[in-house]
Amino acid sequence: MSKEKGFATIINKLPDKRRFRFFFFFVFISFIFWMSTKLSKEYQVAQSFDVEWSNIPKDILLDKKAVPIYLTIEASGIEILWYRLFKNRLQLSLDKVDFDSDTVFLSTNDQYLAIQQQLFNSSKLSQISPSNLPILFSRLRSKKIAVRANTDVKLRPGFLGEHDMEVLPDSVLVFGSQSILDTITSIPTILFRFSDLHQALEEELDLMPISGLQYEQKRVKLQWTVLRYSEKQLDIPIEVINLPQGVRVRLFPPAVKVTATLPLDKINTVLPSDFKMVVDYHEIIKTQASSLELLLLEQPSLVKKLTWEPKTVNYLIRK
Numbered sequence: 001m002s003k004e005k006g007f008a009t010i011i012n013k014l015p016d017k018r019r020f021r022f023f024f025f026f027v028f029i030s031f032i033f034w035m036s037t038k039l040s041k042e043y044q045v046a047q048s049f050d051v052e053w054s055n056i057p058k059d060i061l062l063d064k065k066a067v068p069i070y071l072t073i074e075a076s077g078i079e080i081l082w083y084r085l086f087k088n089r090l091q092l093s094l095d096k097v098d099f100d101s102d103t104v105f106l107s108t109n110d111q112y113l114a115i116q117q118q119l120f121n122s123s124k125l126s127q128i129s130p131s132n133l134p135i136l137f138s139r140l141r142s143k144k145i146a147v148r149a150n151t152d153v154k155l156r157p158g159f160l161g162e163h164d165m166e167v168l169p170d171s172v173l174v175f176g177s178q179s180i181l182d183t184i185t186s187i188p189t190i191l192f193r194f195s196d197l198h199q200a201l202e203e204e205l206d207l208m209p210i211s212g213l214q215y216e217q218k219r220v221k222l223q224w225t226v227l228r229y230s231e232k233q234l235d236i237p238i239e240v241i242n243l244p245q246g247v248r249v250r251l252f253p254p255a256v257k258v259t260a261t262l263p264l265d266k267i268n269t270v271l272p273s274d275f276k277m278v279v280d281y282h283e284i285i286k287t288q289a290s291s292l293e294l295l296l297l298e299q300p301s302l303v304k305k306l307t308w309e310p311k312t313v314n315y316l317i318r319k
Contacts, residue, residue, distance in 0.1 A: 044074045044126070047083050051133070055095040058175050058214060063136030069108060071115065072127035079120050090118055097135065105132040140175040140214065147171055147207070147220050148186040155226065156198040160304055162225040162263070165201075172207070173216035180212045189220060200225050228264040229304055233257060234272045238294065238313060242281045248318040249281065253310070256294055261305035274300045279313060290314065 048068045056062060069090060075083070092111055097104060108115075108128040116125050147167045155161070172187060189205040201224040207215055235255045243249060256277050262270055276298035283292055291312040299306060 041077055042074055043077060043080055044072065045080055046070050046072050046129075047080065047088075049083075049088055049090045052089055052091045053094055054091055055093045057094070057099060058173075058216060059140045059142060060094075060099055061138050061140050061214075063138075065136065067130075067134055067136070069133060070129040071119075071125060072129070073119065073123050073125055075120065075123040079123055082120075090115060092133075094135070099137065099139070104135045104137065106135055107131070108133050141178045141181055142173055142175050143181045143184075144171050145174045145181075145184055146186045148188045149205070149222055150188040150191045150208070151222070152191065152193045153197055153201070153224075154195045156196050158228055158230070159198050159226050160229045160261070162227050166223045168221045168223065169217075172220070174213055175216075176213040180210075184210070184213070187215070189222070192222065197224075197226055198228075229261050230264045230267055231259055231261055232267050232270065233259050234270075234275070236272050236275045236277045236308075239276065239278045240281055241278045244281070247281075249279075249284075250316040250318065251279065251292075252314040252316070256308045256310065256313075258306060258308045260299075260303050262300075262302055263304075266302050270300050270302065274298070277308070279315070284315070284317070 048070050051066050051069055053062060053066075073080075073083075092106065092114065094106070096110075097106055108131055112125070112128065115128065119125060147170055149165050149167050151165065167189075174181065174184070174187065176184075187210070188208045190208055192203060192205055194201070201222065203222045204219050205222050207218055207220065234257075236258050237255050238251050238253075240249045240251070258275060258277075260270065275296070278295050278297055279292040280295065283289070291314050293312050294308065294310070296306070296308075
């Protein structure tokens with residue numbers, strides 16, 4: 001019973017909740033003032049920074065294990081805290097570095113102004129270490145490789161491409177190790193999809209990234225002229241070539257029916273005289289066959305597709 005009374009006496013002597021709150025509030029405010037005083041003071045420290053390289057030559061591959069750089073700086077406590085938590089990377093340029101030798105160093109003293117500009121205005125840079133920063137790298141080989149358009153394009157019925165799709169440029173300079181370059185025959189683009197195409201196509205496409213390779217340029221242009229096409233039928237007379245003097249050959253039939261797929265706006269400009277369909281008299285001598293295969297020697301460049309019937313003709317020789 002006496003123990004319970006003693007515990008109750010101790011509890012009663014403790015301050016109430018309001019006093020506890022006031023006490024902790026006072027401690028918190030004191031801590032804030034103390035931190036403000038500490039962080040506002042100037043300190044000199046040696047701070048490490050990771051390096052991010054810029055203006056890297058295309059035929060150079062940098063080692064991912066870059067050597068850190070150490071700066072002796074004079075700055076306020078809040079700035080030093082910011083450097084250690086967030087602003088701990090420096091960007092250095094390689095545009096003036098000579099990679100002709102196997103061992104390459106960057107003079108950090110030559111980068112003094114570039115480094116100072118990346119610090120807070122009130123921070124003072126006094127020393128950079130190391131004075132010569134080693135650059136770990138390997139040299140890449142280069143090869144010009146053809147670009148392959150990776151497409152899934154569906155044309156509207158009645159439309160065809162005037163020519164094959166064109167990729168500009170049709171090849172790019174690629175950098176990588178010789179072992180990888182030897183296995184690459186073409187560089188595909190990112191897949192491009194289009195449906196119901198019925199007009200000229202012009203699109204910029206990204207090249208497909210390939211591990212271990214770098215591209216001189218990462219985008220190419222895809223061009224494709226699309227026209228409306230229609231079919232036209234023509235009767236083309238058949239000629240006999242290599243015919244000896246004094247020999248006459250009669251063909252059955254004497255003409256062939258041609259079906260040509262042509263651009264609709266040019267369809268009326270194509271005439272039977274624009275085609276040349278022949279049989280060769282030498283084939284009669286060689287094969288003694290009862291029929292001769294028809295050969296197409298001339299056709300307009302506008303023709304997209306051409307079929308004809310019959311494929312062979314019978315003949316009768318007269319001397």
